[in-house]
Amino acid sequence: MSLENPNAIEVREAVKRYGNFTALKTISLSIKDNEFFTLLGPSGCGKTTLLRMIAGFEDVSEGAIFLYGEEIEGLPPHKRPVNTVFQNYALFPHKTVLDNVAFGLQMRGNSKADSRKKAGEMLELVQLSQFANRKPSQLSGGQQQRVALARALAPQPKVLLLDEPLSALDLKLRKAMQLELKHLQRETGITFIFVTHDQEEALTMSDRIAVMSSGELQQLGDAREIYESPRNMFVADFIGETNLLDVSVDRIESGQAVCHLDGGHALTCPAIEDVTAGLNVHLSVRPERLILTTGPDTDTGMKATVRENIFVGTDITTLVDLADGPQITVRTSNSARGNERIFEPGSPVFVNMEHGAARLLVD
Amino acid sequence: MAGGATSGGNAVTDTYKEARNWLLLPAWVTLSFLVLAPVLLMLVYSFLTKEFRGGVIWEFSLAAYDQFFFDRGLFGDDPAQIEWTYIAIFWRSIWQAGAATLLSLAIGFPTAYFIATRPEKQRVIWVFLITIPYWVNLLIRTVSMRFLLRDEGPLNSFFMATGLVDGPVHMINTNFAVQVGLFYSYLPFMVLPIYAAVERYNFTLSEAAADLYANKWITLRHIVLPAVKPGVIAGCILVFVPSLGSFLAPDLLGGAKNFMIGSLIEEQFKGNAGNWPFGAAASMILLTMVLIILVIYARAQARSDKEAG
Numbered sequence: 097m098s099l100e101n102p103n104a105i106e107v108r109e110a111v112k113r114y115g116n117f118t119a120l121k122t123i124s125l126s127i128k129d130n131e132f133f134t135l136l137g138p139s140g141c142g143k144t145t146l147l148r149m150i151a152g153f154e155d156v157s158e159g160a161i162f163l164y165g166e167e168i169e170g171l172p173p174h175k176r177p178v179n180t181v182f183q184n185y186a187l188f189p190h191k192t193v194l195d196n197v198a199f200g201l202q203m204r205g206n207s208k209a210d211s212r213k214k215a216g217e218m219l220e221l222v223q224l225s226q227f228a229n230r231k232p233s234q235l236s237g238g239q240q241q242r243v244a245l246a247r248a249l250a251p252q253p254k255v256l257l258l259d260e261p262l263s264a265l266d267l268k269l270r271k272a273m274q275l276e277l278k279h280l281q282r283e284t285g286i287t288f289i290f291v292t293h294d295q296e297e298a299l300t301m302s303d304r305i306a307v308m309s310s311g312e313l314q315q316l317g318d319a320r321e322i323y324e325s326p327r328n329m330f331v332a333d334f335i336g337e338t339n340l341l342d343v344s345v346d347r348i349e350s351g352q353a354v355c356h357l358d359g360g361h362a363l364t365c366p367a368i369e370d371v372t373a374g375l376n377v378h379l380s381v382r383p384e385r386l387i388l389t390t391g392p393d394t395d396t397g398m399k400a401t402v403r404e405n406i407f408v409g410t411d412i413t414t415l416v417d418l419a420d421g422p423q424i425t426v427r428t429s430n431s432a433r434g435n436e437r438i439f440e441p442g443s444p445v446f447v448n449m450e451h452g453a454a455r456l457l458v459d
Numbered sequence: 460m461a462g463g464a465t466s467g468g469n470a471v472t473d474t475y476k477e478a479r480n481w482l483l484l485p486a487w488v489t490l491s492f493l494v495l496a497p498v499l500l501m502l503v504y505s506f507l508t509k510e511f512r513g514g515v516i517w518e519f520s521l522a523a524y525d526q527f528f529f530d531r532g533l534f535g536d537d538p539a540q541i542e543w544t545y546i547a548i549f550w551r552s553i554w555q556a557g558a559a560t561l562l563s564l565a566i567g568f569p570t571a572y573f574i575a576t577r578p579e580k581q582r583v584i585w586v587f588l589i590t591i592p593y594w595v596n597l598l599i600r601t602v603s604m605r606f607l608l609r610d611e612g613p614l615n616s617f618f619m620a621t622g623l624v625d626g627p628v629h630m631i632n633t634n635f636a637v638q639v640g641l642f643y644s645y646l647p648f649m650v651l652p653i654y655a656a657v658e659r660y661n662f663t664l665s666e667a668a669a670d671l672y673a674n675k676w677i678t679l680r681h682i683v684l685p686a687v688k689p690g691v692i693a694g695c696i697l698v699f700v701p702s703l704g705s706f707l708a709p710d711l712l713g714g715a716k717n718f719m720i721g722s723l724i725e726e727q728f729k730g731n732a733g734n735w736p737f738g739a740a741a742s743m744i745l746l747t748m749v750l751i752i753l754v755i756y757a758r759a760q761a762r763s764d765k766e767a768g
Contacts, residue, residue, distance in 0.1 A: 153666055173669040186667035190685040200671035251671065 102165035104129045104255055104287040105150060110159035112145050112311075119145045121311040122159070127255075127289060128304075129164075132281050134290045136298040137308035138334070143291045146308075147257050150289065152176045164254060174203075179248035180257040184264065185240050187232035193243050194219065194228040200251040218246040221280075238269045245277075249284060256281075258290045262297065274300050295335045299323060307331050329457050332380040339386075339424040341379045343456075345371055353456055355379070359420030361398050365454035378457045383427035385453030388414065388437050388445045397446035400424075402439045412438055416447060498746070505739035512731045523740035545723070545741070549748070552719040555634065555709070556702035559641035560649075563698045566642070567649030568691070574650075575657035586654065589647055601640055601707045608636050608712065632714030640708030641698075648697035656690025657683075692756075700749055720745055 105127040112120035120142045127133045135143035148154040150161060152173035160167050168176055179200065187196050197218050201211035219225050222242040232240055241261060248256055258277075262270045278301050281288045292298055298305050299319040307314040307322060307330075315327040326332035332340065343355040343363065353367040355377070363379065371377055389397065399419040406413040412434070414426045426447065428434040439445055505523050507515040525531075530542040574585040592600065606612055610627040618624045630636050660683065668678040684691070706721030713719070720741065727738025 151670060153669075173666070174672045174674055178670075180667070180670045182663055182667060184663065186661070186663040188664060188667070188682060199668070199673070203672035203677070247671070 102162070103127060104131065104164060105289065106162040106165075107146070107150075108160045108162065110146070110149065110161060111157045112142070112149060112154060113157045119311055120149075123308075123311075123313050124159075125306055125313060125316060127287060130285050130287055132278065132288045132290065132301060132303045134292060134298040134302035134305045135308060136292055136295060136305050136335075137314075138293055140310075141308040142311040143293075143308050144259055147180075147259055147289060147291050150255070151178055151180050151257055177253055178255040178257055179251060179253040180259060181244050181248045181261045183260045185232075185244040185261075187240060187243055187247070189232055192229050192231060193224065193235070196232065196243060197247045197250050200247060204251050215246075215250055218250045219243075221249075222246045237264055238273070241265060241273065245280070249280070249286070252284075253286065255287045255289060258288060260291055260293070262292075263294075270297070277301060299335070307334065309334070325455065326380060326457070329378060329380075329459060332455070332457055336382065337425065337427075338380045338382055340457075341381070341422065341424070343377060343379045345373055345375045345377060345456075347373045355456075357398070357418070357421055359418060361418075361421070363449070363454065365456055366452065368456050368458070370458050371456055375458075378459070379454050380457055381449055381454045383413065383425040384411075384429075385450045386424070386426040387448045387450065388416070388426055388428070388439060389448055390439075391446060397448045400445055400447050402441050402443045402445055404441055405438060414438065416445065418447065501739045501742050501746075505736055505743050507736050509734045509736050513728070513733050513735060515735050520736065523734070523736035526737055527740055527744065548718055548723055549720055549744070551717070552703055552721070553748075555637055555717075555719060556641065556699050556705075558634075559638045559645070559702045560695050560699040562638055562642045563646050563649040564691070564695060567646055567694060568653055571650045571653035571690075572657050575654050575660070576662075582658070586651070589650055593647060597644060597707060600643070601711045604636075604640055604643060605631065605711050608639070631712065632716065634713070634717055636712040637709050637717050637719070640712040641702045641705060644705065644708060645698040645701055648701075649694040652690045652693040652697065653687065654690075656687035660686050692760075696753070703749065704745060 103126040107123055107125050110120060110123050111118065123142075123146065135146060137143045145154060149156055150163075150168075152168070152171060152175075156169050160169055162168065163176070163178070188199065191199070194212060194215050197215035198208075198211040201214050202208060206214070216225065216228065219228055222245060224239060224242055224246070227235060227239060227243075232243060235243065241264075244261065262273050262277075265273060274297060277288070277290075290298075290301065299322075302319060304316065304318050305322050306316045309330050315322055315331045317325075322331065323335055326335060326338075329340070332338050341357060343357055345353050345355045346362075347354050348367050348371070351367055352364050353371055354362065354364050356362045365379065388402075391397075398421070400416040400421075401419075403415045403417055403423065406415070407430075409430065411427045411429055414428065415423055416426060417423050424447065428437050504515060506519055506521070508518040508520040508522065510516050526542070527545050528542055529539040531537050531539050570589070574582055574589075577585060607614055608630040609615070610629060610631065612631075614630070615624075615627040618628060619626075630639075664682050664686065665678050668682045669675075673681070703719075704721045704724070706719065706725045709717055709719040709722050710725075724738050724741050724745070727733045727735060727741070
C-alpha cells in the first residue's frame with residue numbers, strides 16, 4: 097500500500113465480539129479505489145456486521161479500518177465520508193422524496209436551495225424527477241429503492257455501502273437494478289461495497305467478491321476465480337450448484353492427481369497443495385461441465401443410468417445414478433445441440449467431464 | 460359507510476347495518492350517561508338561580524355568567540364594568556398548566572426515550588417503576604410534597620447542610636410549588652404516550668440520518684421528533700387539560716394567593732357557602748376554553764399536514 101494510491105478501504109485484522117459471541121474472527125482485506133466489491137455469504141456470516149463497522153454503527157473490538165489510508169475507528173457515523181443504502185431503505189417518511197435526497201447535502205453545509213437543486217439532478221439520474229414532491233410511502237418498492245440510492249449518492253461519498261438493497265424487490269426488477277447499479281458505479285467512479293446472500297447477484301455485479309461464512313473470510317477473488325476455483329468445500333457448495341464426490345488419491349504425477357471414486361472409477365485432475373497419495377478428499381465438478389454420451393467419449397467417462405430429466409427453461413437438469421456411486425447432476429443447455437444429449441430415464445449413459453472441470457478440495 | 464351507500468337495499472347490507480348498530484349500543488350508552496348527561500346537567504344548572512344553602516331554584520337566570528364577567532357594585536345597581544378577578548384566575552390557571560406541561564415534557568421526553576431504548580425485557584420493568592408512585596392516593600402524595608417543600612422540610616435541610624444556601628429557599632405557597640405539584644401528578648400521562656410512540660419508531664431512520672452527516676441533536680429534532688409527534692401531542696393534552704382543572708396541587712401547595720379555576724369551582728360546591736350555578740358556569744367556561752384550544756390545535760395540525768403532503 098503506497099501513500100499516493102491507498103486502498104479505498106483497508107480492514108486490518110478486525111475482530112468483532114458481542115459479549116462472548118465472536119461475530120467476526122480476524123478479518124483482513126483491502127478494497128481498491130473505484131471497485132465494485134461484494135461481501136457474499138449466508139445470513140449470520142458477519143457480512144453486515146463488517147459493513148456496519150465501516151459505516152461506524154458498530155465499533156471494532158480489535159484491529160483497525162482505514163479509509164483511503166486514514167484510520168476511521170472512533171469517528172462517529174456522521175463524520176465518516178461514506179454513505180449507506182439500507183436494506184429497508186430507511187427513507188424519512190415525513191419528508192418528500194426531494195428533501196430526502198437533499199438531506200445529506202444540507203447536512204454537509206450546502207444551502208437549502210443548492211441542496212435541492214443537486215438533489216433534483218440526482219433524481220434525474222435515477223429517473224424519478226416526476227416524483228420529487230411525493231412522500232416515500234406513495235412510491236413503489238423499486239422507486240423507493242432508487243430514492244435511497246439517490247439519497248446515499250447525492251453527497252458524493254468516498255465509499256458507498258449497500259446492505260442487501262435489492263432483496264425486497266421482485267426478480268425482474270432485481271435483475272434490472274443489478275445492471276443499473278453496475279452502470280451507476282462506473283459512471284460515478286465511487287467505490288461500492290455491496291452486501292448480499294445471493295451468489296448470482298454477486299457474480300453478476302462484482303469486480304471482486306469476498307465469500308464469508310461464520311465470521312471468517314473463505315475466499316477473495318473475482319467472479320470467475322470464485323466460481324471456477326473454489327478454495328474450499330464451503331465456497332464450492334455455496335457458489336452455484338456443484339457435484340461433490342468423495343475420492344481417494346492414488347498418486348501425484350506432474351501436477352496431476354490420479355484418484356479413484358468409491359466405485360473404483362479412475363479420474364485425473366489438477367493437484368492442489370496439501371493433497372498427497374492415499375488421502376481421501378473431495379472432487380467438485382459443476383453440472384454444466386458434464387456431458388452425457390451413449391458411449392465412452394474419453395477415458396474419464398463414467399458409467400451411469402439416467403434417473404430423471406427436469407426442464408428448467410434455459411437448461412435441462414438431468415439426475416443420473418453413477419454405477420456403484422452416488423447420484424450426480426448434469427446440466428445441458430436447451431439448444432439443438434444440447435437436446436441431442438438428453439436421454440430417456442432408464443437409459444444407460446456415460447458421464448464425461450470437460451477437461452480441467454474437476455477440482456479437488458480438502459475438508 | 461362506503462359499502463352501504465352503493466348497495467343500500469341489499470338484504471345482506473341491512474343485516475350488517477343492524478348488527479353494527481347493536482354493537483355500537485354500549486358505546487352510545489356509555490357516552491350518553493357519562494359524558495353527554497353530566498355536561499347537559501351542568502349547562503342547565505349554570506342558567507338557574509342560586510339557593511343560599513347550596514342547590515338551585517328552578518328559575519332561569521343569567522346571574523352566574525353575569526357575576527363571572529361583570530362587576531355591578533356591592534348592591535348590583537352600579538353600571539356594569541368588566542370583572543377581572545375571575546378572568547385573572549383563568550389566565551393564571553392557563554399559564555400554570557402550560558408551565559407544568561412544559562416541565563413534564565422536558566422531563567418526560569428523555570425518560571420515555573430512555574425507556575424505549577432499553578432492551579425489550581427491561582422496558583416493562585421501567586414502565587412498571589414509573590407507575591408505582593401512582594398506587595398511592597393523589598391527596599396523600601400532594602400533602603407529602605407539601606412537607607418536602609416546606610422551609611424547614613428535608614429539601615431545604617439538605618440545601619443548607621450542603622452549604623448551597625444560607626437560609627431556607629422559600630418554595631411552598633409559590634407558583635413554582637404548584638407547577639412541581641402538577642408536574643408530579645400528571646408525569647405518567649406524558650411519559651406513557653411518548654414511550655409508546657418512541658417504541659414504534661424505526662431507529663434505522665436515526666442511523667440513516669447519522670449516515671447522512673446529521674449529528675445527534677439534528678437527528679432528534681428533524682427525524683425523531685416529527686415521527687413521534689403524535690405521542691408528544693397526546694402527552695401534552697393529557698397533562699395540560701387535567702392541570703387546568705386541578706385543585707389539589709394549587710390548594711395544598713400554592714396557598715391562597717395562587718388560586719386556580721379548579722379551586723374556584725370546587726369552592727362553589729363545598730359546604731353551604733357555595734353557589735352552584737356560578738360553579739356550573741365557571742365549569743362551562745373552562746370546558747369551552749379547552750375545546751377552543753383543541754380545535755385551534757386540530758386546525759393548525761390539519762393545515763401543516765396539508766402543506767407537508
